[in-house]
Amino acid sequence: MGRKRVIDQEQILDAAEQVVARDGAARLTxxxxxxxxxxxxASVLYDYKSKQALIAAVVQRAVRNDNAHNDAVIASLGEVSSVAIRGRIAAAAQPLPEEFRAVALNLCAALTQDRELRAHVQNNQAAxxxxVTATAAQPRGALLxxxxxxxxxxxxxxxxxRWPxxxxxxxxxxxxxxxxxxxDA
Structure with missing residues (x-):
């Protein structure tokens, strides 16, 4: 029987975010x-076979975490008109944490260079x-x-x-x- 794996994927993704923030996605190794x-x-390679796979996992986790945060705020609003856009506005009350700004900026650079990586974000935005429009009392206003x-x-x-x-x-x-x-259209 083999040894049980003790390295957490979240630990690897946290480290990847720190490297992206410090060095940029292009210089991530x-x-x-x-x-x-x-x-x-070898432990990193076990889960992520390439630099691109690791960056993709970081992007996918960021999208998942953002969706989870927004969904939790939406759920907390209960039965209100235009719940999806109201929840997203409420979730945005606090700006992006300072420690994630460098990660976001550097991941944007990676997204511009990788069509497959962009597709994940594009599909999420479409959803x-x-x-937002399906749950809105005024779909066009909600979209705007x-x-x-x-x-x-x-x-x-x-x-x-940055705004005050x-x-x-x-x-x-x-x-x-x-x-x-x-x-009006």
Whole structure:
């Protein structure tokens, strides 16, 4: 009987995020991830056969975690009008944590260079947009609100602009207002 594996995939993905934040996705190596995690390169290779597979796993985990956070906020709202967009707006009340900004920025660079990696994010965005419009009292207003919300988050995650908290809260309130507007086609 073989030894039981004790290396946690989350530990490897945490280390990969730290390397991406520090060195960038383009300079990520399996050796650097192994060193950051305090494990052997063979242990990283056991779960992730290549650098691309490891980056894909980091992106997929980020998407999963973001969806889980948004879904939890949506569920906490109960039965309200336009629940999906309202939940996403409420979830965005706190900006992206500072420690994840560098990871997000560097992962965006990796996404631009890998069609398969982008496909995962594209499919997720399509599902979110469908959910936002399907649960909205005013689907077109909700879609415009979602686009405004994602624009706000993208500017922040790419570190292009940061709003003071008071102004950011006012922008989110305006986005929430937009979500309920009847917009003619």
């Amino acid at each position: 399996l050796e650097a991830v192994a060193e950051q995690a305090g494990i052997s390169k 979110v947009i469908d959910k 609100a979602y686009l405004a919300l994602e624009g706000l988050k993208l500017l922040e995650s790419l570190d292009f602009h 908290q008071e102004q950011r809260s006012a922008i989110l309130a305006d986005i929430a207002w937009l979500a309920e507007q009847k917009v």
